Amino acid sequence: MQFTVDAMLGKLARWLRIMGFDTLYAKSMLDDEILAKSISERRVLLTKDRTLLMKAQKAGAECRLVRSDDIEGELAELAPLISEKPPCTRCPICNSILEEAKRETISSNEVPPIEPLWLCPNCGKVYWHGTHWKRIVETLEKIERR
Incomplete structure (x- = not known):
């Protein structure tokens, strides 16, 4: 969708x-x-x-x-429309499909020592499951329970 x-x-x-x-x-x-x-x-x-x-x-x-x-x-x-989740995650900034990345391929010094990492091939932003990820998951679980 x-x-x-x-x-x-x-x-x-x-x-x-x-x-x-x-x-x-x-x-x-x-x-x-x-x-x-x-x-x-x-x-x-x-x-x-x-x-x-x-x-x-x-x-x-x-x-x-x-x-x-x-x-x-x-x-x-939107729950009826978004019940089937796509198999990939997109960049929240530019909408490109994120690619799993290896630490050695990331040039930024701001990336914490956490794996896995995802890289946006379009805008270059790097993502990982930081403390914010727990809040995202909690929010989604709360919505699913509604």
Whole structure:
């Protein structure tokens, strides 16, 4: 499943990418561009904008109005769409598929001595399971229990 997320749902875009979903964050796109991209790439449009929702429905795009104002609620609303998780994780910044990396191939001195590591082949950002990862997992488990 692929998503387009409008400018009001930036945090949701990051979370969907972390979960492995191909997510276009349309923060600087006009409504018509968002619709055209969503339709041509068969993406589900997620929005808080009722006007955009009505335009999308009229154009035949698959879309969902996100009502919640917190990430747990937003993800819970999408639970039926995101129950099957993709096998990979995406870069929360640029949406590229992360690749497992060996420490010796990473040029950054800021990487802690933790394995495994993942590298974004597009933006070069390095990821690992740090203390934040525990909070991410706890949040996702909490949502699954809802």
